[in-house]
Amino acid sequence: MLERFYRSLYRIRRVEEEVARVYPSDVIKSPVHLSIGQESTAVGVCEAICEQDVLFTSYRCHAPYLAKGGDLPGMIAELYGKAAGAAGGKGGSMHLVDVAKGVMGASAVVGTPLPNAVGYALGAKIQKKDVAVACFFGDGATDEGVFHESLNFAALKRAPVLFICENNGFAIHTHQKFRQAVPDIAGHAEAHGITTRRLSDNVTEIYDAVREAREALEKNPDAGPFFFECSIYRWKEHVGPSEDYQLGYRHLEDAQPWLDNDQVRVVGEKLAVATREAIEQEVEAEIQAAFAFAASAEFPAPAELYTHVFGEQSHA
Amino acid sequence: MPEEATYVEAIRSATELEMAQDPRVVLFGLDVDDPKCIQGTTAGLLDRFGSERVFGTPLAEEAMTGAAVGMALSGLRPIHVHIRIDFVLLAMNQLINVAAKTRYMHGGKLHVPMVVRAMIGKSWGQGAQHSQGLYPLFMHIPGLKVCAPSTPYDAMACLLTAIRDDDPVIIVEHRLLYYQTGPLPEDTDNLPAPSARVTRPGNDVTLVGISHQQEECLRAAAYLEEKGISAEVIDPIWLTPLDLDTIETSVRKTGALCVVDNTWTTCGAGSEIIAGVLERIQGDVPVRVKRLGYAPVTCPPTPGLEELFYPNGRTIARDVCDLVHGGNVGWTPEERANLREITFKGPF
CATH class of the missing domain: 3.40.50.920 (Rossmann fold)
Structure with a gap:
């Protein structure tokens, strides 16, 4: 399992570092919200759920997309605005999609995917499918009214949703304590009658907790929903490739415990050197190929402006 | 099917017909399963199709609209009913930012076949917040379809067309049109394309x-x-x-x-x-x-x-x-x- 964790953690970290590296060259035509430092939630969750399960995510979607198996060349081509991108260049970094892998799109409006996830889960349950939905969102989303509406409805219908709150403490630059009178997000979920776990950023801890929930859903479709509040830290700025400690809303010393506990390094150190290096070499080659693919791919043809407003079967 | 029917019966019949022949269709919204059944437009459907496919909801328009999007993505064909169109304003984020844009912003990889039924109120003191038309707001947005049938015939044809459409459709009904009577479409399998x-x-x-x-x-x-x-x-x-x-x-x-x-x-x-x-x-x-x-x-x-x-x-x-x-x-x-x-x- 540790090898699988490391491959996924390292791959996400290195893809995003490469995104950050090339960003100043302006080949990426899209605002990027990097998950660097937050990879362990995506990896722990996506390793624990099943192939047929699906994701709904916020705009900070690179890590869940990759952890669930989303196509890497398609992602980079999408960031480059190319026709071969995951959404044909019409989504950008904030709307990654890979239906075959269960990545059901992403939204740039905070909190918005929560009811979509609940609806999908309820729909799957009505159709008697063994499908669970993992919904990724940040602490900012829990300020929104739709957060409570969605939790209530999911609990009411016992929808098979795994709510994954990646609590990095900040909605852009504003700390949770300045936004919430009771800064206890898991407590809010408990108040809706939802089975809830408070977790650290430890990838094994996240995996074990989510795996237990997923097995419970497999045995009993009415076991859900489940709620996981994962305490994590965003190393980079809210949007963009850089650090932002100079802004003064947070400080490097706040980040230090998280940097010291870097899950990519910690998990990597548990592997034999040769095993680790083999994984890293494979991932580096994959990343190099994906960026080369994106760079050489074509931009969409002008006619693509007008496609996909409605479907061909629609009466338009 | 009766030769003459009311607008209410047209909506009810269209819903029942399509729910009977397409198990993907589900119907929900505030009060769709209560004793008044949205002025009768949902009458009998709970008994026939059960509470998994016909259900009332919490007062949570944004989440219920978002849930409709999710259900549509999961393979269902949801119909979400609002007893006043004024209440749809609580769901504009999901309709405009999500339902209308999901197909385009994901490059055609996803689509949202959902129907929103919403009723305009008039007279007997409906007042400020139960009387608005609002349909031009939806006409403004690429990715949403909008219809406003005024006869039983068109109400049935529009609703059937909307349910069978692969994209989000908003049906604007009017409380006073519920009294209209007239013929219904005879061939519901071959409805004409939308036209004036x-x-x-x-x-x-x-x-x-x-x-x-x-x-x-x-x-x-x-x-x-x-x-x-x-x-x-x-x-x-x-x-x-x-x-x-x-x-x-x-x-x-x-x-x-x-x-x-x-x-x-x-x-x-x-x-x-x-x-x-x-x-x-x-x-x-x-x-x-x-x-x-x-x-x-x-x-x-x-x-x-x-x-x-x-x-x-x-x-x-x-x-x-x-x-x-x-x-x-x-x-x-x-x-x-x-x-x-x-x-x-x-x-x-």
């Missing part, structure tokens, strides 16, 4: 009425006969996609176009239709135009002021007579008993 209909042929002026104002336009056309004016009345039925061809053809013949909106005129469907027709005609023939709709104020509940707030058959006839003659004729028809508005008696 000439509901009364004429030669002197083109009168386009939307939703309940279609009924008022037909009354106005009857009044206009007194002045020897032959009005051609058109019901667009679908606002997106909008059938401008039918309206343009009529206007080229009549040389005058009046659109009566079931909402305010500013940025309304009338503005869009008139601009679209004039863009096409570009002065080929002279055309007089007029927009009518709600008075540019909030709807008052008190009867005397409410009467002044809405266009009706007589005021439309007056304004169209002036339009045709190019000035103030000073004529308003006397009310005729057979052209009187049905007055709704409460309580709801």
Whole structure:
């Protein structure tokens, strides 16, 4: 399992570092919200759920997309605005999609995917499918009214949703304590009658907790929903490739415990050197190929402006 | 199926028909399963299809609309009902940011086959927040389809077409149209593509009425006969996609176009239709135009002021007579008993 964790953690970290590296060259035509430092939630969750399960995510979607198996060349081509991108260049970094892998799109409006996830889960349950939905969102989303509406409805219908709150403490630059009178997000979920776990950023801890929930859903479709509040830290700025400690809303010393506990390094150190290096070499080659693919791919043809407003079967 | 049915029965029948032949269709919304069954439009469906496919919801319009999107993505065909269109304003984020854009912003990899039924209220003190039209808001957004059927026939055809469509469709109903009776489509498997209909042929002026104002336009056309004016009345039925061809053809013949909106005129469907027709005609023939709709104020509940707030058959006839003659004729028809508005008696 540790090898699988490391491959996924390292791959996400290195893809995003490469995104950050090339960003100043302006080949990426899209605002990027990097998950660097937050990879362990995506990896722990996506390793624990099943192939047929699906994701709904916020705009900070690179890590869940990759952890669930989303196509890497398609992602980079999408960031480059190319026709071969995951959404044909019409989504950008904030709307990654890979239906075959269960990545059901992403939204740039905070909190918005929560009811979509609940609806999908309820729909799957009505159709008697063994499908669970993992919904990724940040602490900012829990300020929104739709957060409570969605939790209530999911609990009411016992929808098979795994709510994954990646609590990095900040909605852009504003700390949770300045936004919430009771800064206890898991407590809010408990108040809706939802089975809830408070977790650290430890990838094994996240995996074990989510795996237990997923097995419970497999045995009993009415076991859900489940709620996981994962305490994590965003190393980079809210949007963009850089650090932002100079802004003064947070400080490097706040980040230090998280940097010291870097899950990519910690998990990597548990592997034999040769095993680790083999994984890293494979991932580096994959990343190099994906960026080369994106760079050489074509931009969409002008006619693509007008496609996909409605479907061909629609009466338009 | 009865030869004549009410608008309520048309909606109920369309829902029942499609739920029976397509197990993907689910129906939900505040009060769809209560004893009043949305004025009867959902009556009997809970008993026939069960609470998994027919269910009431919490008062949570944004989440329920978002859930409809999710259900659609999971392979279902949800119908979400709002007993007043005013309540849809609580769901605009999900409709505009998500439902309308999901297909485009994911490059066609996802799509959202969902139906929103929403009712406009009128009379007996509906007042500020139970009377709005609002459909132009949805016409503005690429990715949403909008229709406003005014007859039982079109209500059934629109709802069936909407459920079978692969994209989000908003059906704008009107409380007073629920009293309409008429035939229903005979061949529900082969419905015509969305288009406008000439509901009364004429030669002197083109009168386009939307939703309940279609009924008022037909009354106005009857009044206009007194002045020897032959009005051609058109019901667009679908606002997106909008059938401008039918309206343009009529206007080229009549040389005058009046659109009566079931909402305010500013940025309304009338503005869009008139601009679209004039863009096409570009002065080929002279055309007089007029927009009518709600008075540019909030709807008052008190009867005397409410009467002044809405266009009706007589005021439309007056304004169209002036339009045709190019000035103030000073004529308003006397009310005729057979052209009187049905007055709704409460309580709801």
